[in-house]
Amino acid sequence: MGIAERKGREKAERETLIVATARQIAEAESWEAVTIRRLAREIEYSQPVLYAHFSNRDDIVAAVALQGFSELAAQLGEAVAKAASPQDALLRTSATYLDFALSRPALYEAMFVLPTGLLFGDAETRQELRAGFDAITVAVAPFCDHAEVVAETLWAALHGLAELERSNRIRPDLRDQRIMLVAQAIVAAKA
Amino acid sequence: MGIAERKGREKAERETLIVATARQIAEAESWEAVTIRRLAREIEYSQPVLYAHFSNRDDIVAAVALQGFSELAAQLGEAVAKAASPQDALLRTSATYLDFALSRPALYEAMFVLPTGLLFGDAETRQELRAGFDAITVAVAPFCDHAEVVAETLWAALHGLAELERSNRIRPDLRDQRIMLVAQAIVAAKA
């Protein structure tokens, strides 16, 4: 039955196209500009077709967010690989996280600000969602006994730095100092 | 000219009513439920009346956010007043901030997540917006030389903790440990 397979392939391709288009518009303009009608027009199908792939708009945002989590985990992994020491790894992880968030604000927004219905604390939390957190855990592990709490706290600190800088509430020129401070604090805290 | 004054008073009262109603609906249901139509119905005026007070919906959210910033600053002030030592003040400030954010999620959302057009880094930043940050600065000052950077970083860490806990991405039962860790890190870092 090659027919069913071809159809499945075409559907998967269209789904990829929808997600890529949504991301593209969001990054080029804003998430406000990502409307079902706009997406339909761009992929050259009518609106109901989108609902054959996603149950609502939030689901499309969630699909983009998932891409973001995978890419973030990959970048954090790369950063650690280049590191010369545990201290260096911690610093690179932090800097890479912030760089990711601030260089792709729309993607980051999908991951952390917009409603997506993605589950985290759950047992059935998707692997992509865990990967980034795991990378942070690995980075802090050499410096503490309770890596999980420290990792959660570092993640929160980085997220907060990203959000406050993204909304112009803290001074951009002090970013490096703040990153240094966070990394240094973890080394010094010894939790 | 008592007439103009009476009218001004009535207008101010109606404005207060609009903001209070918006906040009430947001806290009881969600910001999604706060529509211009709904507000108009609740205050028993037609929709265009709202536009005599606020130029758009975001402006109403901003008005609620301003209330939030005032209340946050007040609570942080109270917390510091009760403190027995600089360490205690730092801890209380952090705990109070998190408690504020998590006990009034809708209010906090208006302050930090929803688009409001409120200016921060600016020279003409409103006093209410600075007050909370100033309280944090005072709390960290005894422990560091560069209070501004440290205050920005602590603020970010607290904001991140609030946001990640609000969206169920970190474990609620570890909250106290994370607060302890953050406070301890600032004492240890000596920046």
Place this chain on the structure above:
DNA sequence: TAATATTTCAATCGTTGCTAGATTGTCAAT
């Protein structure tokens, strides 16, 4: 009381997310 200014509203615009029902196209069985 008549003229004027202000306040307020009903009605409407353009857009949104989403869906029902009609229509088209595709495929397997005759």
Place this chain on the structure above:
DNA sequence: ATTGACAATCTAGCAACGATTGAAATATTA
């Protein structure tokens, strides 16, 4: 090849949104 069933797709439309226009009603002044 023709037909009938099934799936894919579209046109049209719903209800709700933020925001605005121009007319009616009310209040103020002369």
